[in-house]
Amino acid sequence: MIKKRNSKTTILIIIFSLSLNLFAEKRNEVSYLRGPYNYDFFYRNNESYDMSSAIHFAHGYQHDILEKTPLSRHQPVDDETYAKYLDYLYNPPKTEPTMEYFGPYIARSMWQLYRAIDWTHMHHEQTYDIMSYQKIPWPDKKEWTDRSVRYYLDKFDIPRSIAPLDITMRRAGVMMKPYTTYFRNNYPKSNNYFYFAHWWHPIAYEAQMIGGNDSQQVAALTDVDKLGKTIVVNDPPLRMLLSREVMPRYSRMSPESGNIFDNLHMLHGIAYDILAYEGWTIEEKKKELYRVINAMAYHPGDEKYVRKFQLPHPDVDPRVYEPWMKTVEGDMNRMMREMMMEMMPLMMDVNSMSAQMHQKAMDQFMLKLTPGIQEGEFEGSISDAMKKVMPNMKMDEKSMSPGATPQKMIDAMLQGWHEKYGNLPDVEPIDMQNEPSLPPKQENRE
Amino acid sequence: MNRKISIIVIARSTDERKQIRTPKQSQLLRFSYSFVLLMLASFSNCFAGDHLNLEEGLPVQVEDAYPTAYRNREVQLITGWQHNDDNTDEFHLTPVLEFGVWPNTELEISSDFLFGNADRTGSGNLSINGLYNFNQESLFWPAFAISGGLTPPTGEDNEGVDTNIKFIATKTVTGLHRIHFNLNLKNNDEPKDEERRNRYLAILGYSLPLNADTLLVMDYVREQQREKEMESNIFEIGARYKLTPRTVLAFGIGFGFGEESPGFLTNFGFQYSF
Numbered sequence: 001m002i003k004k005r006n007s008k009t010t011i012l013i014i015i016f017s018l019s020l021n022l023f024a025e026k027r028n029e030v031s032y033l034r035g036p037y038n039y040d041f042f043y044r045n046n047e048s049y050d051m052s053s054a055i056h057f058a059h060g061y062q063h064d065i066l067e068k069t070p071l072s073r074h075q076p077v078d079d080e081t082y083a084k085y086l087d088y089l090y091n092p093p094k095t096e097p098t099m100e101y102f103g104p105y106i107a108r109s110m111w112q113l114y115r116a117i118d119w120t121h122m123h124h125e126q127t128y129d130i131m132s133y134q135k136i137p138w139p140d141k142k143e144w145t146d147r148s149v150r151y152y153l154d155k156f157d158i159p160r161s162i163a164p165l166d167i168t169m170r171r172a173g174v175m176m177k178p179y180t181t182y183f184r185n186n187y188p189k190s191n192n193y194f195y196f197a198h199w200w201h202p203i204a205y206e207a208q209m210i211g212g213n214d215s216q217q218v219a220a221l222t223d224v225d226k227l228g229k230t231i232v233v234n235d236p237p238l239r240m241l242l243s244r245e246v247m248p249r250y251s252r253m254s255p256e257s258g259n260i261f262d263n264l265h266m267l268h269g270i271a272y273d274i275l276a277y278e279g280w281t282i283e284e285k286k287k288e289l290y291r292v293i294n295a296m297a298y299h300p301g302d303e304k305y306v307r308k309f310q311l312p313h314p315d316v317d318p319r320v321y322e323p324w325m326k327t328v329e330g331d332m333n334r335m336m337r338e339m340m341m342e343m344m345p346l347m348m349d350v351n352s353m354s355a356q357m358h359q360k361a362m363d364q365f366m367l368k369l370t371p372g373i374q375e376g377e378f379e380g381s382i383s384d385a386m387k388k389v390m391p392n393m394k395m396d397e398k399s400m401s402p403g404a405t406p407q408k409m410i411d412a413m414l415q416g417w418h419e420k421y422g423n424l425p426d427v428e429p430i431d432m433q434n435e436p437s438l439p440p441k442q443e444n445r446e
Numbered sequence: 447m448n449r450k451i452s453i454i455v456i457a458r459s460t461d462e463r464k465q466i467r468t469p470k471q472s473q474l475l476r477f478s479y480s481f482v483l484l485m486l487a488s489f490s491n492c493f494a495g496d497h498l499n500l501e502e503g504l505p506v507q508v509e510d511a512y513p514t515a516y517r518n519r520e521v522q523l524i525t526g527w528q529h530n531d532d533n534t535d536e537f538h539l540t541p542v543l544e545f546g547v548w549p550n551t552e553l554e555i556s557s558d559f560l561f562g563n564a565d566r567t568g569s570g571n572l573s574i575n576g577l578y579n580f581n582q583e584s585l586f587w588p589a590f591a592i593s594g595g596l597t598p599p600t601g602e603d604n605e606g607v608d609t610n611i612k613f614i615a616t617k618t619v620t621g622l623h624r625i626h627f628n629l630n631l632k633n634n635d636e637p638k639d640e641e642r643r644n645r646y647l648a649i650l651g652y653s654l655p656l657n658a659d660t661l662l663v664m665d666y667v668r669e670q671q672r673e674k675e676m677e678s679n680i681f682e683i684g685a686r687y688k689l690t691p692r693t694v695l696a697f698g699i700g701f702g703f704g705e706e707s708p709g710f711l712t713n714f715g716f717q718y719s720f
Binding site for chain 1: 587621688691692
């Protein structure tokens with residue numbers, strides 16, 4: 001029997017803990033899926049694994065930087081963090097850190113964000129491992145990848161959606177929120193480092209896809225790692241590249257994973273925008289971020305959209321940094337422009353809008369989507385710039401407040417997508433029966 | 447340390463040759479694996495792939511309020527030597543199996559083997575422990591956990607079912623610098639005349655990252671010992687190093703101060719997620 005004094009202490013502790021249990025946010029971490037392939041990428045392609053570790057260090061680190069830095073100091077802080085990211089890229093950690101390790105402040109204030117990110121990074125690891133593991137015969141890669149996707153979706157409450165970003169971005173309804181583009185406009189060096197990172201992740205899958213199971217996979221990955229470190233990081237893409245653009249073969253094999261990664265990469269960008277914005281308290285930011293996390297999470301029925309995308313460059317060679325990869329123009333910003341046009345009738349009388357004003361609005365819109373602040377660009381977010389160009393623009397201010405869902409805008413955008421792409425044929429699956437042989441490197445078409 | 451690394455390397459290279467093994471060879475290998483795990487389990491007490499998540503004995507006694515992830519499985523092995531105040535020496539070997547059995551809940555099965563010329567009461571005891579974490583730490587609230595354990599009389603010269611309940615709190619102060627507090631209340635079910643029935647062990651710990659793969663951890667341990675009117679005070683310091691995505695190595699040393707406290711102690715162990 002425990003002595004009376006100890007009993008009292010124990011009872012008090014239990015009562016306190018149980019009451020805490022009622023209102024506190026739970027940690028709810030889930031471990032990875034077990035398989036014979038676990039961590040094969042770490043052992044077989046360690047340099048590539050290190051690239052991923054360095055990139056994920058930067059992702060974690062950026063959160064706290066944005067929340068704790070006054071916007072007035074954005075330029076020197078952007079320079080410092082970018083220098084740090086480069087240092088880690090060339091001197092990476094041996095193992096991949098979780099978001100909490102380098103972004104502990106946001107771990108304590110917006111835990112669900114890190115859960116969503118770390119869980120999807122786990123899926124990155126699983127899928128790299130499956131492609132890397134030689135004992136999984138080439139024709140079985142898809143089956144093992146599907147198993148991993150199933151685990152990713154079934155064992156977690158907020159996995160990223162398997163629907164294309166075209167759907168989830170519309171569902172998120174962030175375009176006219178007061179924070180959108182804050183990160184890319186004010187922290188262009190760090191932002192473009194992440195555009196480099198979002199080139200590397202899909203490109204690495206595509207290198208595995210053209211390399212096959214044998215040593216050619218290692219050779220292809222070595223090539224893209226070298227290309228990344230010597231060329232791409234110094235001349236990064238100016239938009240977020242999508243899976244369908246730079247890993248078309250992998251996207252055909254596992255469109256679910258491709259879409260999951262696009263949805264995660266966009267979540268990074270939205271989270272950074274929200275954290276960089278100074279108009280809201282941290283609690284308001286949390287409210288908004290949690291809304292976005294749920295909107296871009298898997299929803300029942302997302303399956304029917306999985307293959308609803310087109311492949312603009314189906315034969316891309318991942319070992320070549322093509323000119324079209326670098327531009328602001330591309331699938332991501334095509335999507336953004338479509339969304340803006342779909343929402344415009346809700347905010348303006350488009351029939352009475354002059355062609356000149358329309359052109360001016362779209363010019364400002366593209367400037368906002370371009371990293372950094374360009375000549376003639378208005379300060380602030382997309383909605384700030386649009387209001388300056390179109391002073392009569394009507395906005396439902398309530399739906400722009402933290403945590404509020406701009407339902408009318410979302411409905412208009414989703415309807416627009418259905419009208420344009422609802423009848424799009426599914427993207428074709430890829431034949432995995434024959435293991436590929438690494439083709440000669442394509443010429444850079446610059 | 448080299449031995450642990452070589453075990454991992456052997457396990458991996460063996461796995462890669464699996465396809466060309468005969469059934470008899472496979473059986474032999476399975477037996478070898480079991481033997482290695484058993485050996486590991488008999489002299490270490492930590493296995494998790496996360497160096498940030500503090501485990502008791504790896505390498506110091508303080509534990510944080512976070513459990514291993516749901517569905518995780520770990521094996522831990524802790525070895526240690528302690529030179530006591532009465533000039534006796536104690537060597538211990540503690541294998542642990544740890545499971546994330548439910549969300550925010552871990553279960554541990556461990557056994558503590560004692561060697562040397564010090565008191566070996568309880569050596570070989572098999573214990574079962576559960577830990578439940580109540581919350582993710584917020585900007586204001588620490589993370590809290592409660593753990594409880596049962597030790598049936600399975601070891602040397604041990605009677606009755608001993609129990610303990612531990613209250614754990616973890617609070618980040620700045621960056622990833624964290625303070626940890628453990629209060630462990632222990633009950634000796636059938637004490638001998640010279641033994642306490644109830645006693646406490648209180649720990650104040652501090653951890654901080656040295657780099658992406660290494661965590662420094664230190665603690666001050668105040669303990670009422672099993673023998674009546676004996677108390678000890680220990681300061682421990684050590685490091686947790688993430689060797690691979692699923693392997694953490696831990697090494698620490700400690701010094702006692704005040705009468706009845708051990709003079710010097712050291713711990714080495716590892717944890718491995720499988």
